[in-house]
Amino acid sequence: MRALHVTDLTGPDALQVVDVPEPVGGPDDVVVDVKACGVAWPDLLLTRGEYQIKPPVPFAPGAEVAGTVRSAPAGSGLSAGDPVVAVCGVGGWQETVALPAASVLALPAGFDLAVAAGLPFNTLTVHFALKRRGQVKEGDTVLVHGASGGIGIAAVQLAKAYGARVLAVVSTEAKVEVAKAAGADEVLLVDGFKDRVKELTGGRGVDIVVDPVGGDRFTDSLRSLAPEGRLLVIGFTGGEIPQVKVNRLLLNNVSVVGVGWGAFLMTAPDYMHEQWAELRALIESGAFVPPAVVEHPFDEAAQALRSMDDRTLAGKAVLVV
Ligand SMILES: NC(=O)c1ccc[n+]([C@@H]2O[C@H](COP(=O)([O-])OP(=O)(O)OC[C@H]3O[C@@H](n4cnc5c(N)ncnc54)[C@H](OP(=O)(O)O)[C@@H]3O)[C@@H](O)[C@H]2O)c1
Incomplete structure (x- = not known):
């Protein structure tokens, strides 16, 4: 699968598209085929080694993704083919992710996955x-x-x-x-x-x-x-x-x-699902209309990050896989 890797800590230009093995995932993990990835400020900081989390190089940034479930553990409430968003901290900028079910949130059927990728974080x-x-x-x-x-x-x-x-x-x-x-x-x-x-x-x-x-x-x-x-x-x-x-x-x-x-989620692991239930209710009632996003092809992540850095980005950027 393709992944976007930070190869050294000199900023967005050091991102590279690489070919890496797909994650296997443990018995409790949901495997998601990623269709779109959110671009968040911590991703920019990660490319410079300036974020509070400092993964060893090379690594994939990426705090949030949207896609479809390939496989899910029994009892997770998710099945193959379901549309989902997930919050992953780092590691989301790749074509497949394997994450604990607690990090994966179900989307309404037919929800635009590029828009969804910009939502959770x-x-x-x-x-x-x-x-x-x-x-x-x-x-x-x-x-x-x-x-x-x-x-x-x-x-x-x-x-x-x-x-x-x-x-x-x-x-x-x-x-x-x-x-x-x-x-x-x-x-x-x-x-x-x-x-x-x-x-x-x-x-x-x-x-x-x-x-x-x-x-x-x-x-x-x-x-x-x-x-x-x-x-x-x-x-x-x-x-x-x-x-x-x-x-x-x-x-x-x-x-x-x-x-x-x-930091709060670490003390209250169920809180994100409670939040998501409230947000879905707001979306379904029409009180909250998920905003349009600024789409970039997956391999133009550096450009998306530069637009944050030089303050020209207006809106939320998303990488489309
Ligand atoms: N505390 C938390 O739990 C949490 C969670 C998520 C994100 N965050 C943080 O929230 C912040 C905003 O994230 P975001 O995703 O909204 O970023 P963003 O989309 O890039 O927006 C940041 C805004 O900051 C303004 N800005 C002012 N000075 C700037 C400068 N020197 N360079 C760039 N932008 C500047 C820009 O608006 P104007 O040009 O109009 O001023 C820009 O629209 C980040 O620090 C991120 O780490 C915190």
């Missing part, structure tokens, strides 16, 4: 962020940074599905349409976003900030919170890990809340 992270960590409720105002990126689009869409008003922040005019298409009520440019938030909320601020970016906008995000607001720390695509002056937290009774979905 970001959408389930944002579900955990908004619902469990952020306690979002109907009528809240939610500010989303990086709103044309993978986490950002999922945050705009899920916050809308939960009845929130959404203010989306993007860096360029070219990204405004993507955030609007996701359902944002207002789209703000990064420059001057704090003042615009005050204007749009009558001076009150927002209840929740979804922050996958960090960097130098963090203090203005804290200043944009309403009393008892929560800033959800999801990632640091801006590069710099912000420092918090904690006096700002008591001045306005606001909270900075960490969101580590993968």
